[in-house]
Amino acid sequence: MKLRRSLAALAVLAAGIGAAACSSDPATESATTGNPAASDQSWPRTVTDETGSVTIEHKPERIVSTSVTLTGSLLALDAPLIGTGAQRPSDVTDENGLFTQWADIAAERGVNTLYQGEPNVEEITAADPDLIFVSATGGDSAVDQVDTLRQIAPVVVLRYDDKSWQDLSGRIAAAIGAEEQAEALVAKFDRQLDDAKSALGDKVAAANPVNVPAYNSPEESRMFTAESAQGILLERLGFSLAELPADISAADKGIMSGRKDVVPVGQENLPRAVPGNTTFIVIGDAADAERFLADPTLQQTPSVEKKQVIGLGKDSFRLDYYSATNLIDRVTNAVR
The missing domain is CATH 3.40.50.1980 (Nitrogenase molybdenum iron protein domain)
Structure with a gap:
């Protein structure tokens, strides 16, 4: 059945998600949690990730995401995303392995699907990024390739399994200088949610x-x-x-x-x-x-x-x- 195929396709992504996977309350989180010191828009800046600290010399203009999960948050922040990894096509993706909720947006912005499944370092290198995002956990993690990827560009490693999308957006924003966009995005969502709650009555x-x-x-x-x-x-x-x-x-x-x-x-x-x-x-x-x-x-x-x-x-x-x-x-x- 279709749902079984969907669950099977998502089981790999879900692997390793722990008890705190979705326990954060987005109503109480700041969109810029993760590195408040970076909110002054100065460059270079140093941000904290799962590996320690990462120094980013200038505001990125060519970002590659090796995690299809992180890609959605980058698109929502209108980041200069030029390429992304993808998963194998399934009921929850388009033919390129991109999640259906934002696949059309990625196409409109000319985001290239660099590979499906296992990270392809050659394709990432050819994309010539100035910043690379990697997920620390999950089936779309390229954490084992971080040392190699650092030879291409600075690498920011983030977990998405222990935080809300709002908090994740704030951490990404701190690395790319999009703090205002993150705050506006969360505020917009909160208004949508309040309107929906009122409509449901x-x-x-x-x-x-x-x-x-x-x-x-x-x-x-x-x-x-x-x-x-x-x-x-x-x-x-x-x-x-x-x-x-x-x-x-x-x-x-x-x-x-x-x-x-x-x-x-x-x-x-x-x-x-x-x-x-x-x-x-x-x-x-x-x-x-x-x-x-x-x-x-x-x-x-x-x-x-x-x-x-x-x-x-x-x-x-x-x-x-x-x-x-x-x-x-x-x-x-x-x-x-």
Whole structure:
């Protein structure tokens, strides 16, 4: 099924994401967290990353991202991005392996896809960057090539698995001199979120509490918790997440051990894991919502009985400015 392929494609990206993956509250974070001293727009500047400190001699004009996840934040900041790594094409990407929520924007700006999958140092070198971004974790990490990449240009290594997109944008902004853009972007998003919350009004109360699964039955599904980026965003819209039974929350998570943002759930326990009045399906579209509604094991669950099952979109797994905005729009339009 399509969702299984989506989950398989994203499993590599998700590998290594820890308990703090999405636990930051974006409502309380500054867009320029990470290096306040760089906010004076002076060059050269020294920023802190996962490897220590990096000195950047001048405002970058030719940036390469080796992480498809970091690329979205760079585009949202209108960074001078000339090239990016990509993942293998899947349901959540275009044919070039770029996430669908911003692939068109990358094309409009002439961003070149340098490679798919494993980092290609030759292609990165040929792009002639003056600054390179690398993710420290995840399947799109080129951290093993950092020493080689430093021979090409300064390299900034950032984690995206322990912070919100707002905080990540602030750290990127500190390295490229885009602090004002980052602050404006977060402020714009907050206004969009407030407008959506107002538009939803009393409809939220009728929808609550909500379930937030990545539905993959009969194979293992995943329940996203209030500490996930999706859960945080939904709670900012006024929704409350349904509480999982204690035995499901405490069960062995296997390869996801230590994570607080997701809980794996087998088919036999899925009916008990979705006690809420509304179900929002992560990495799900209308077809996935229909499949959930037709699942014979879920017919007596509240959201199926009420026919309140909504797909959050194929781009709802990895939240950046673009996909978070899309999620808000889908929720606002779907909740009745």
